[in-house]
Amino acid sequence: MRPGEIVVAVEQVCALIEEQFPEWSDLPVVALPLSGTDNALFRLGDRLTARLPRAPWAVDQVATDVAWLPRLAPHLPVPVPAPVAVGRPGADYPWPWTVVPWLEGRNPQAGEELVGLAVDLAGFVRAMITIEPMGGPVKDGIERGVPLGWRDELTRRSIAALGDRIDGRAVGAAWDEAMAADEWPGPPVWLHGDLLEGNLLVDRGRLTGVIDFGGLGRGDPAVELRPAWSLFDARARVAYREALGFDEATWARGWGWVLSVSLYWLADLWDSISPDDREETIRYIDHVVRHRHD
Structure with a gap:
């Protein structure tokens, strides 16, 4: 605890x-x-x-x-x-x-056939984006959904703190690439902000509900791309990308968000998480770096 x-x-x-x-x-x-x-x-x-x-x-x-x-x-x-x-x-x-x-369904698992879920989830994200602002809260500070550049210093500090525990050169190059992407050109849009598999409900491979809106607010929708790497395989990732219709810059900011959050979490909690969690997160970071253009 x-x-x-x-x-x-x-x-x-x-x-x-x-x-x-x-x-x-x-x-x-x-x-x-x-x-x-x-x-x-x-x-x-x-x-x-x-x-x-x-x-x-x-x-x-x-x-x-x-x-x-x-x-x-x-x-x-x-x-x-x-x-x-x-x-x-x-x-x-x-x-x-x-x-x-009570919402029916179970959490999806990596390795399942998730193309249908990818299309459904893209529909959910697109629906969120089109909702009127209604004066809803706009992301600020370093919260998920702020302009990615606001996390540049934090992310580079995390890379430095991790040292040779990660492939710092490859991760740094990927982060530089994300930093070079254009910012979201429109007004801040509604975001869930934490589309992990534990917050998705499915039945027979289709989305039946989305839960835990602790990251709710308005900002850059690139943060909603996280499932492309945390959950989906290559086929589902392509389906998600096509159904969302985001441009190359938003895609780059999307994997930039995945790297930033993962690097900060790993550097901040290195001494308090299990060796298995450390190794899993390092593998995940490496996966994003290697497959960010898929």
Whole structure:
């Protein structure tokens, strides 16, 4: 556990439901495996999920989900977890929390036939891009979706910190190439910001839902290209690229984002992650460098 992180027990969730939403108090509460980094999830009957932040840095997402997901959902081609109720602190739990619909599906796995998913996910990204701004939050600082150049210093510092643990020359050349790409020419668009396989739901190879909008905001859509390398094989990557219709500069910024996030994570957490995680991330970085033009 990281500093500030808490454990949320089934008994606490039952008490919160009993106190704040008695109409659901007869529904069974079942803890779901911890697959993400920020929230504890509990199945509430057959149709609902209680979603409770388990660290201070995840609390702001409650307000973001409540404010924006109900407004975005009608414009999207698949369901998203728009909150149906908002809970308050209680039962020794310190923060606001939400109840969202249970969305059917499972997470996709690398190595499966994912061309259909690639096309569907591109449709989701295109739908997000076309939604009116509605005054939504614009990415700033070094968040995913800001102009990639804003992360240049951070990324070069990460490359230097990793030293000979990575192929610094090849990674540096790839990063230079990404930095030379033109910036996104249009206004900031709506982004999910974290399209990892754990945030995608599929059934029989097709997209059925997208979850965990902790990275929601408006910015450069190049960050949505991450699945091209983190999940898709060469065929699915081509299908994703063609269905998105992004230009060469956006594609370059896309793999630049993958490198930047991975390098920073690896350099920052080198001493606290397992050797297997280190080696896997190094292989991933090498994969992106070698296949960035595929």
